[in-house]
Amino acid sequence: MRNLKTAISVPENIFLQADETAKALGLNRSRLYTAAITEFLEKHREDSIKAKLNEIYANENSRVDPIFNNAQMAGLAKEDW
Numbered sequence: 001m002r003n004l005k006t007a008i009s010v011p012e013n014i015f016l017q018a019d020e021t022a023k024a025l026g027l028n029r030s031r032l033y034t035a036a037i038t039e040f041l042e043k044h045r046e047d048s049i050k051a052k053l054n055e056i057y058a059n060e061n062s063r064v065d066p067i068f069n070n071a072q073m074a075g076l077a078k079e080d081w
Contacts, residue, residue, distance in 0.1 A: 018036075
C-alpha cells in the first residue's frame with residue numbers, strides 16, 4: 001500500500017504530546033498518527049455495527065419463552081444451594 005502525504009493542523013499541546021509519545025515509543029510521527037487514526041476508525045466501525053444491530057433487533061421480542069423459563073427454573077429447584 002502506498003503512503004500519501006497530508007498536512008493537518010492540531011493544537012500545539014496535542015502536537016507536543018504526540019511528538020513526546022512517538023519518541024517514547026520509538027515511532028516516527030507518521031507511524032504514531034497512522035496508529036491513532038487506525039484505532040479511531042476501528043472503534044467507530046465497531047460502533048456503527050453495534051448501532052445497526054441495535055436497530056435491527058430493536059423491535060424483536062427479547063422475552064424468554066415461558067416453556068424454556070419453566071424448564072430452567074425446574075432445573076434450578078433440583079440444585080443444592
